[in-house]
Amino acid sequence: MLRSVILRHSRAFTRQSSLFSEWRRAFKSEKIEEGKGLFGYKKLSSPASFHELPVEVKSSTDSLIKELLDPLDSSRTSIEIVDDISNEICKAADLAECVRQLHSDSKYREAAENVSRDFCELVESLNTNTALYQKLKSSEVTEASRLDDVDRRTLALLLDDFEQSGVHLEDAQKNEFVQLSSDIFEFGARFQENCDRVVSIGKFDQAKYGLSSQIYSPVSNSLDRSKRKMVYNAFYRHDDQQENYLRKLISSRHELALLTGFESFAHRAQRNSLLENYENAQNFLWGVIEKCRGSFEKELAVLIDVSEQCSQQNRNGNHQASSIDDHDLGFLMHLYRESAYDIAKISQESSPFFTFTSVWKGFSALTHRLYGVRLVEKPLSPGEMWNVSGVMKLKAVDEQNNELGVVYVDVSIRPDKAVGDCHYTVRCSKHLSNGTWQMPILVLSLGLVDSRSPQWRDTRISFHSAETMFHELGHAMHSILGRTKYQHVAGTRCPQDFSEIPSNLMEYFFSDLKVMTDIIKRTDRPNDQLPIESAATLLASRHSFTAIETVQQAAYGLYDLEVHGPIAAPQIASGHMTTTELFNDIMNKAMPHVQRELGSAFQHRFHHTVQYGAKYYSYLVARASACLIWQQRFMDDPFSRKWGDCWAEVQSHGGGHHPSVLLEKILGFRPTEKELTIALSKESQHLANLDAVTV
Numbered sequence: 001m002l003r004s005v006i007l008r009h010s011r012a013f014t015r016q017s018s019l020f021s022e023w024r025r026a027f028k029s030e031k032i033e034e035g036k037g038l039f040g041y042k043k044l045s046s047p048a049s050f051h052e053l054p055v056e057v058k059s060s061t062d063s064l065i066k067e068l069l070d071p072l073d074s075s076r077t078s079i080e081i082v083d084d085i086s087n088e089i090c091k092a093a094d095l096a097e098c099v100r101q102l103h104s105d106s107k108y109r110e111a112a113e114n115v116s117r118d119f120c121e122l123v124e125s126l127n128t129n130t131a132l133y134q135k136l137k138s139s140e141v142t143e144a145s146r147l148d149d150v151d152r153r154t155l156a157l158l159l160d161d162f163e164q165s166g167v168h169l170e171d172a173q174k175n176e177f178v179q180l181s182s183d184i185f186e187f188g189a190r191f192q193e194n195c196d197r198v199v200s201i202g203k204f205d206q207a208k209y210g211l212s213s214q215i216y217s218p219v220s221n222s223l224d225r226s227k228r229k230m231v232y233n234a235f236y237r238h239d240d241q242q243e244n245y246l247r248k249l250i251s252s253r254h255e256l257a258l259l260t261g262f263e264s265f266a267h268r269a270q271r272n273s274l275l276e277n278y279e280n281a282q283n284f285l286w287g288v289i290e291k292c293r294g295s296f297e298k299e300l301a302v303l304i305d306v307s308e309q310c311s312q313q314n315r316n317g318n319h320q321a322s323s324i325d326d327h328d329l330g331f332l333m334h335l336y337r338e339s340a341y342d343i344a345k346i347s348q349e350s351s352p353f354f355t356f357t358s359v360w361k362g363f364s365a366l367t368h369r370l371y372g373v374r375l376v377e378k379p380l381s382p383g384e385m386w387n388v389s390g391v392m393k394l395k396a397v398d399e400q401n402n403e404l405g406v407v408y409v410d411v412s413i414r415p416d417k418a419v420g421d422c423h424y425t426v427r428c429s430k431h432l433s434n435g436t437w438q439m440p441i442l443v444l445s446l447g448l449v450d451s452r453s454p455q456w457r458d459t460r461i462s463f464h465s466a467e468t469m470f471h472e473l474g475h476a477m478h479s480i481l482g483r484t485k486y487q488h489v490a491g492t493r494c495p496q497d498f499s500e501i502p503s504n505l506m507e508y509f510f511s512d513l514k515v516m517t518d519i520i521k522r523t524d525r526p527n528d529q530l531p532i533e534s535a536a537t538l539l540a541s542r543h544s545f546t547a548i549e550t551v552q553q554a555a556y557g558l559y560d561l562e563v564h565g566p567i568a569a570p571q572i573a574s575g576h577m578t579t580t581e582l583f584n585d586i587m588n589k590a591m592p593h594v595q596r597e598l599g600s601a602f603q604h605r606f607h608h609t610v611q612y613g614a615k616y617y618s619y620l621v622a623r624a625s626a627c628l629i630w631q632q633r634f635m636d637d638p639f640s641r642k643w644g645d646c647w648a649e650v651q652s653h654g655g656g657h658h659p660s661v662l663l664e665k666i667l668g669f670r671p672t673e674k675e676l677t678i679a680l681s682k683e684s685q686h687l688a689n690l691d692a693v694t695v
Contacts, residue, residue, distance in 0.1 A: 494655025
């Protein structure tokens with residue numbers, strides 16, 4: 001995504017007045033003229049129309065740059081003009097990225113990818129434009145009397161982003177910066193394309209293990225241990241092509257960081273984050289691993305017992321296991337849950353309550369009670385979205401029926417669609433010069449139903465998929481609630497360790513027994529209530545082995561951090577180390593009792609290396625923060641309107657404040673690295689008391 005540029009991720013500082021309550025009393029949004037074309041844009045009615053986007057954006061940004069640099073035009077501040085430049089680019093670039101990833105027509109996807117390269121080059125060239133930088137820098141003094149706290153904060157952060165983009169470099173180095181940025185985009189895109197590659201299985205193994213000619217997943221719940229091992233290792237086998245893409249991506253990022261004055265890309269990535277620097281991120285992750293180790297080992301002991309029961313050798317008293325193979329972790333957890341919770345039976349009994357429609361309506365019921373915002377389905381106009389089953393349009397409205405934003409949802413499973421559940425900001429909120437707000441447009445991509453299913457709205461989904469829907473809708477609501485003066489910091493355009501908090505907090509709401517039984521209703525029999533015993537069993541099963549999951553996620557975060565770090569990155573770039581060697585070394589230190597194959601390369605399928613870039617750990621920081629918010633503000637009263645309104649206001653600031661300031665508004669204090677670590681540790685300790693079972 002094109003959000004690391006000055007125009008993508010700048011942070012504004014919005015006033016701490018009751019912005020959300022003012023917005024609630026008198027909301028006025030721009031009117032969208034809906035027509036035939038993607039997302040209601042009439043011009044986007046064919047693949048060829050995408051080629052006009054860069055031309056139009058270049059024309060509009062050239063006019064704005066002229067306005068910025070013209071000393072005779074002083075009607076607007078420099079920061080206002082730069083925000084308009086940002087808005088023009090992001091409205092087109094973010095739309096193109098969404099289409100590139102999701103459109104059902106390959107011609108649209110190809111056209112969107114072509115213009116995405118153009119936008120990447122345009123943005124990075126602007127980020128290294130000395131005249132723009134100098135104009136903004138001088139405006140701190142020349143426009144000082146016209147700037148308020150919001151403007152000054154935004155200006156300072158924009159200048160910081162400019163400097164991260166090497167604006168101080170000589171012309172030759174600036175050209176190198178633009179080329180490196182293009183390489184990062186290219187190698188990242190190629191790597192991601194191959195993360196979801198299928199694995200071909202030879203005829204011998206097909207016959208031996210009863211497999212088809214291709215496998216699409218590392219998971220095999222076969223009772224045959226050798227089959228589980230074969231499937232897992234085949235899926236995660238080291239891939240030379242992926243390693244090459246990854247090496248070039250890491251190398252380009254490292255060179256870019258050095259070019260702009262940073263010790264490594266991992267150092268560069270931590271600017272303005274909650275933990276603030278590379279060393280704090282390291283300490284947090286190792287701290288989580290060490291603090292959760294006791295709970296991790298308790299849970300692992302339960303799995304070892306399950307493994308022993310599965311072993312004929314152990315039944316004869318001839319073998320005592322002290323470790324588990326990596327490929328057996330998922331299977332043993334599955335076996336435990338089946339035995340301890342009879343999860344297959346409970347899932348079957350509760351499945352009528354969990355459909356796509358019942359879950360999004362349950363989410364809407366929750367947000368309506370918390371802060372008066374609900375989702376309403378609206379019909380799609382011709383050409384407004386790609387022409388497949390499983391696509392719908394939701395509008396967010398407040399208690400006065402003011403329209404706050406549009407959420408398109410694509411729940412179909414199809415081979416031409418990017419794998420993975422995610423949230424795209426096609427257009428974010430922004431305060432416009434006519435006094436209205438720019439209408440946010442979001443797209444949620446979920447893999448829930450077959451694209452050919454005619455009854456997809458009422459298709460039953462898994463408990464895990466329902467939780468994922470709450471997570472992704474939490475992202476969408478964050479964007480919808482965003483009401484900032486500048487689009488740079490609207491909604492989820494904030495540090496990643498904060499942008500994941502609203503979505504993680506929604507998981508806590510979903511996991512609350514009172515909330516779940518209150519808002520999840522059968523669509524065919526809305527008076528029926530999910531049995532509390534079934535809900536409790538589903539939740540107990542879902543949160544079993546939390547410590548193992550937490551340590552595993554911390555280890556993934558460490559890999560993502562260190563692969564971009566000052567030691568590993570240059571060694572990988574030079575070919576003296578592979579990412580497989582680094583990944584396995586970190587996993588062996590973090591999870592020493594879990595045995596791994598030397599040739600296993602999970603990281604070759606790890607999309608997040610591209611998306612997060614040394615900040616995957618942000619998920620754990622967000623989870624710890626959400627845990628604190630839940631425990632202190634909602635656990636005793638999950639439908640509290642007082643704290644719901646407060647949390648909505650916090651989200652309305654987007655990235656306008658430093659994450660610690662926003663957390664202080666809802667918690668009453670600014671959590672430290674140690675307090676975040678302890679929150680995850682206590683949660684793991686509480687959930688790690690699993691009973692032994694007979695399988």
